[in-house]
Amino acid sequence: MAIGNFIAGRWRPAERTYSRKNPALPDQVVAEYPLSGRQEAMEAFRAAAAAFPAWRQVPIIERARILQRAARYLSEHLESIARDLAVEVGKPIFEARAEVRRAAEIFEYYAAWAWHPQGFLLASARPGTELRARRVPLGVVALITPWNFPIAIPAWKLAPALLLGNTVVLKPSTLGPCGAVHLVRALEAAGLPSGVLNLVIGPGTPFGQALREVEDLRAVSFTGSVDTGFQLKAALADRPVRLQLELGGKNPFVVWEDADLREAARLAAEGAFFYAGQKCTATSRVIVHRAVYSEFREAFLEAIGRLKIGDPLDEATRVGPLIDAAARENVQRWVKRGLEEGGRILIGGRPLDPGYLYEPTVLEGVPPTASIAQEEIFGPVVTLHPASDLEEAIAMANAVRYGLSASIATRRLDVAEAFLSGVEAGIVHVNQPTAGVEYQAPFGGVKQSGYGPKEQGWSALDFYSDWKTLVVRV
Missing domain, CATH: 3.40.605.10 (Aldehyde Dehydrogenase; Chain A, domain 1)
Known part of the structure; x- marks a missing residue:
């Protein structure tokens, strides 16, 4: 046409x-x-x-x-x-x-x-x-x-x-x-x-x-x-x-030690990988309290495994293709760079056919200062990071040039309020994915x-x- x-x-x-x-x-x-x-x-x-x-x-x-x-x-x-x-x-x-x-x-x-x-x-x-x-x-x-x-x-x-x-x-x-x-x-x-x-x-x-x-x-x-x-x-x-x-954005999702870990895993997976992560508000870094890091990691991988990858016209699909071949090649380059920066793949890391599909991918072991944890990828790639306390988690969340969206999973009001006040982002969520805004509220980021x-x-x-x-x- x-x-x-x-x-x-x-x-x-x-x-x-x-x-x-x-x-x-x-x-x-x-x-x-x-x-x-x-x-x-x-x-x-x-x-x-x-x-x-x-x-x-x-x-x-x-x-x-x-x-x-x-x-x-x-x-x-x-x-x-x-x-x-x-x-x-x-x-x-x-x-x-x-x-x-x-x-x-x-x-x-x-x-x-x-x-x-x-x-x-x-x-x-x-x-x-x-x-x-x-x-x-x-x-x-x-x-x-x-x-x-x-x-x-x-x-x-x-x-x-x-x-x-x-x-x-x-x-x-x-x-x-x-x-x-x-x-x-x-x-x-x-x-x-x-x-x-x-x-x-x-x-x-x-x-x-x-x-x-x-x-x-x-x-x-x-x-x-x-x-x-x-x-x-x-x-x-x-x-x-x-x-x-x-x-752009490089949006953090923080999981605190008191969070409902299965629910937090679902929120992180949806925020990171729906629409193959092609949202400026998509989760690209998951920062987890050390006390629950291993338990959350298991729940997160299980939640990712439940996401259907494939045809966008299929009602069950949650992860469709990347926009074009160049976008998929870009994701592949970033995954390779993440491995070079000391990361290891927990899930994903491969292109799929037909079309420009790419598996939802999680890397751990990269330092927060690594380029894969600093730059926007605009694809289904997340880095996983442990944090010992809230001060470290907020500092890690803020240690990028972007400041669009951020979220924390917690049941504690004091933790939520400290995060809301301390994180440098134009949109800050509690117990919600980083992706998703409502049109009746101002939308936009800070920093770059x-x-x-x-x-x-x-x-x-x-x-x-x-x-x-x-x-x-x-």
């Missing part, structure tokens, strides 16, 4: 295309997508700039009703969209369904904000004067999204941006554009005016060139790798452009895991709008 760009309200056939293949069955072509360049990106930005004056004047409640209609479209087409996600990016079908449902709920959530107060009436020190503050849109915003959450991440960027009156150019990853395509179709069906949302599919370099040239650009929200994120930051450093970066205002919840409203203060003598 050939899919084009969506610019100025029209689906445009592409002059050059590439084939996206099924990572579970690499000989199967899923879709033909555009290989867009700078020209297509500039056309999209011009369309967004032209649409902004009219869109900002549409009442916010009408903008919200468009989001509500789009949410209903997603719900009505949930099963077919979920299957597309599963086939294109290898996401197990149970997670794909949950992601589509979440995208619909995100649209509903932000639509509801239209019925909240949109500003403030403040007391003025001057007689006969009203002091008001109200939100206003920024203008043209660019959204750059990854392949691993192909519909949820575009949804949680798009919904607040559109609700607040901005116009958008959306560029999804070439490895998984289908979620963005479905969102555009939903909003098109919901009656979104032409030019308000534009979709450009293609490689990042020409799109980045366009970003540097567009005079009307007011904000960029990017989710992806640390290196690319900071390159983008440098490229826009001399521009008055707001920037939001959601980057993020830059700028947080996504989701009320925090997103502040990123996609500005405050105008009005001083009126009456």
Whole structure:
């Protein structure tokens, strides 16, 4: 199936295309997508700039009703969209369904904000004067999204941006554009005016060139790798452009001596290996109190052994394929490096067929300073580390350049509170997997895991709008 760009309200056939293949069955072509360049990106930005004056004047409640209609479209087409996600990016079908449902709920959530107060009436020190503050849109915003959450991440960027009156150019990853395509179709069906949302599919370099040239650009929200994120930051450093970066993670799961070890093992296994560990919030280090290390290790390996590996369309599958051959080769290199750094494999360590499957893999014996315990792998690989006390566990959890998500399994409130206070992460869990967030709360990391205002919840409203203060003598 050939899919084009969506610019100025029209689906445009592409002059050059590439084939996206099924990572579970690499000989199967899923879709033909555009290989867009700078020209297509500039056309999209011009369309967004032209649409902004009219869109900002549409009442916010009408903008919200468009989001509500789009949410209903997603719900009505949930099963077919979920299957597309599963086939294109290898996401197990149970997670794909949950992601589509979440995208619909995100649209509903932000639509509801239209019925909240949109500003403030403040007391003025001057007689006969009203002091008001109200939100206003920024203008043209660019959204750059990854392949691993192909519909949820575009949804949680798009919904607040559109609700607040901005116009958008959306560029999804070439490895998984289908979620963005479905969102555009939903909003098109919901009656979104032409030019308000534009979709450009293609490689990042020409799109980045366009970003540097567009005079009307007011904000960029990017989710992806640390290196690319900071390159983008440098490229826009001399521009008055707001920037939001959601980057990588090296997320610790701590198991304390009082924890329910079987439950902790399940949480660690699910957080590390569902979707083959291809989540920025996935568990990649498990830190265990020495008193229960051996017992937990046994329970952890048993929990991993119960995870079904295979076809993403199989309802029982929990570990699907990696996104492509390069990703599997990267995982294999990291496992080899872990062995060179003194590690030993407790389970896994091998690629599987068909497709780009890789066994869930656990290594122990590597020092916390080893590169395999320091750098994001983005695959089904975990290192296991003992800790003697809470101070050591927290220090180990913090001893990386990332700070996205962390979790601890414990029954003790004092231990939980000490961990919540001491760990350096944007999202901290107790008795939950490191993976998994809720859209009504701010989401984002610290250190090199993020830059700028947080996504989701009320925090997103502040990123996609500005405050105008009005001083009126009456």
